[in-house]
Amino acid sequence: MTLRMSAPRPISFSAFGRRVAPTAIARLMSAALENPRLLSLAVGFTDNATLPVEPFRAAVEALTRRPGAPEYLQYGTNPGRPLLRERIAARISRAEGWPEGRVAADQILVGNGSQQILHLAAEVLCDPGDIILLDRPSYFVFLELLRGLGIEARTLPVDAAGRLDFAALEVAIGGWRTSGELARIRGVYFVSYFSNPSGRTLGADEKRGLARVLAAHGLVVPVIEDAAYREMGFAGPSAVPSVLALEEWVAFPRLYAGTLTKPFATGLKIGYGCCTDETWRAKMLHAKAGQDFGSANFNQSVLEEVLGNGAFDAHLGRIRAGYATKMQVLHEALLAGGLAGAGWRWQRPEGGLYLWLTAPAELDLGGDGAFFRACVETGVLYVPGELCYGDAPERNCARLSFGVLAEADLREAARRFCAVAQQQRG
């Protein structure tokens, strides 16, 4: 006998409760379960083979052998450990080429991965029906969390090369003004470095131009720069200035979000935000206090430790080379599979975990289409690009991750993908 489920009595859920839905990844995963020998180019996990077991063990040793109270096993504070926030602030300063003290620990808040920071930022800014502007393609998890909150997305137009198209943006803004949508725009979001999903890095000229156009139309709204992959450049962290550093953005309330665990150990799940607006940061922290009153103190202690003793950067050095190699393996396997000859296009990313493919326009790579089904049957999974658009989705794109699979599996997964591409071209 098992614990009886309640009698099927319909619960009256909140508007939020009625809105939230399974994530795309959850749906993809259930597709994946149908084929146990499936190789996943979909999941954005990092490489198990390069997880930092030794530095982690050493950090725990150092913590547990330290004299004094084992406060790392005790509750912490809601904004995050002060020393960790100091180290994060110094790290951001270094990334911008500033002296270490320019960013203050008081501008930092620590979260359960950068995802929690993004969620807090959005929920204190937007009511259902409000609008966030974002890049195209954009991070589909962010799009999903917006949907859960009832927030609408509008995308910033791009040209054929994927660069922000300001002439088109002027036209779009004109349209939003006419439609009344302009007044509902509450913020701007973009993934600026080695983007998930596109692999692109926004140029400083693009960021500057965007601020100018928005300001010219009175859209001086909060901006969220998602810098999750900035440190994962194959040649080192990207030196392109963030919105924290660009003069054109000074008037905008800015939140710069990053993660400490994507480049180290995702199982520890610690992210951060650096916010230039005191009220916005305070409101995110008030919201966080209701949700968990601070991220796990132990995890923060470990990150504090490895940021302080150099292990974090040493690890980053090792994985950069590893991901560069794996990207190259995937790239060459796609070439070898004849994808370029069949009219597919992609840029080799210079960092991050993702390679973004554009198929010939007539191909539909959507999650409920024949191509996707054929891939699952053939034993390879990808993220349909259509999931990465706030509006007007492109259906001939795909995100391939080279993060998880070992080199041989990457080659095999690419071979299967290319086989389907050959088969489906007509």
Place this chain on the structure above:
Amino acid sequence: MTLRMSAPRPISFSAFGRRVAPTAIARLMSAALENPRLLSLAVGFTDNATLPVEPFRAAVEALTRRPGAPEYLQYGTNPGRPLLRERIAARISRAEGWPEGRVAADQILVGNGSQQILHLAAEVLCDPGDIILLDRPSYFVFLELLRGLGIEARTLPVDAAGRLDFAALEVAIGGWRTSGELARIRGVYFVSYFSNPSGRTLGADEKRGLARVLAAHGLVVPVIEDAAYREMGFAGPSAVPSVLALEEWVAFPRLYAGTLTKPFATGLKIGYGCCTDETWRAKMLHAKAGQDFGSANFNQSVLEEVLGNGAFDAHLGRIRAGYATKMQVLHEALLAGGLAGAGWRWQRPEGGLYLWLTAPAELDLGGDGAFFRACVETGVLYVPGELCYGDAPERNCARLSFGVLAEADLREAARRFCAVAQQQRG
């Protein structure tokens, strides 16, 4: 030069963003900062001296020495580790005196402390203006999270001994029917074992009676039983059946929430819910997916390990005795300070971390009153009881925690508190 804050440009926040406010504890802490030699009987932390450094280190050793991929440092899944959920399910079954398989892993969801579970439960159930019924006094963090979500609270009447008063509840329900509030009631919440803040354990008869009265009035709404302190009984876990086990509650959708880290290492912050309604659980998980897509996998791995190897229970055995002693120290120090003679009343709790004081009715222990200020000046902090009421707050109550302070400090804190009580009686 420091990173420039944004020009003071008022942001247009969401209704939620406008509502969220600093927590009571944050306000108390800022009061505390005024006096660095202050002893805190307010904070609900556990005892640093008994944190499980050795079992924790051993668990990390075991994990890091295990052959195979170090998946504990990798992302996990949104609902939580399957083996951990199995172990939680088995633990709940044992607490109810059932065979191990009666609760299924699929009924469990894992969160960032039980607080996240409570937050998810409330936000998928209630829109702003909806009502939750709850115990009096109740957990003030839950009250605050309700306030952040715009949810109203109504308290379940109690008699002079603090027991649920069903005659009064009938009258209250009649009133809610007349006022139209009955239709806005979306759930019931109570802290049932060694309660935070009252130290009370709800009797099985009280739980049964509550279900009967609610059902008689058609209030078969979701119930949240907060069992955070169930395992922290001084003589072992409480054997009083939960709503999962009581026949009277079978028709109600039920969520039983608990924590694995309050009784072990709060710095790991892992809680859980056991839910009898599949849709409710699914919606909480969809919401969680948007907020963090799963709690830190490493922390779950450690708990999985110590639940499996006996270290968790061995630790519980040690701390039970420790907290029993500390409770007794506080109790005797309050007696020695003349509090009973001055008309104050309290029950010695049989578990948990809190002792609930009731002062003579004319005394105001509120956070903005003279008594509280005198305590801060004298160097002792407590939680004003008024924060623990969903409505009609009592102002002559206080929550004292015996969790954090060492015995000598507990005695000194009680001495200071009693000195203020003597001074303030008139």
